[in-house]
Amino acid sequence: MSASAESEDKRPASRRVADDLIARIEADEFAPGASLPPYRQLADHYDVAVNTAIAAVKLVRDAGLVTIKRHVGAQVRDRTEDVDVAGEINAVRQAVVGLRVEVDRVSAELADLEARLAMLAERSGSDTT
Missing domain, CATH: 1.20.5 (Single alpha-helices involved in coiled-coils or other helix-helix interfaces)
Known part of the structure; x- marks a missing residue:
């Protein structure tokens, strides 16, 4: 996304990152059971603070797409069991x-x-x- 497009997007950075991660999960870029990249790597990829990346992953968790485990990170849920x-x-x-x-x-x-x-x-x- 270009800098001008980002400035026009009124969503908080954590929401933009979460929405992109959700789209990537739904596009099967991350298979069930796969881990999302570490927070620092997500922060670098999306050019946001680590706390913003953490907040984004929590939003993805709240959407029911990942589970977050301490010392493991965020893993994509197998929604076929839902x-x-x-x-x-x-x-x-x-x-x-x-x-x-x-x-x-x-x-x-x-x-x-x-x-x-x-x-x-x-x-x-x-x-x-």
């Missing part, structure tokens, strides 16, 4: 109900066809098997 269990249960229940209705319909159609086949076979004197 599942709305109640929502999933409801969706599966609805799918089961839909399948039962479809199975009942197909079973009735099959029974009708089998009865028709038996009647036609009886009329023609042929074996249905």
Whole structure:
């Protein structure tokens, strides 16, 4: 980002850095389980103070994208495990109900066809098997 573009951006520096890190995580630049660069390296990369880099990473943590561990740093969370269990249960229940209705319909159609086949076979004197 150019110096003039930065001066026009009214967001605090920590928010700008956090937003960029979020975009990079969402673009899979940092895979789940990967560590973000150390704070000092982030500060150098974004040309901000180390405290600003720390604040930015905390914003990314607050967005649920990383965990911060003492002496380890910030690691990207595996969000594939973030599942709305109640929502999933409801969706599966609805799918089961839909399948039962479809199975009942197909079973009735099959029974009708089998009865028709038996009647036609009886009329023609042929074996249905």
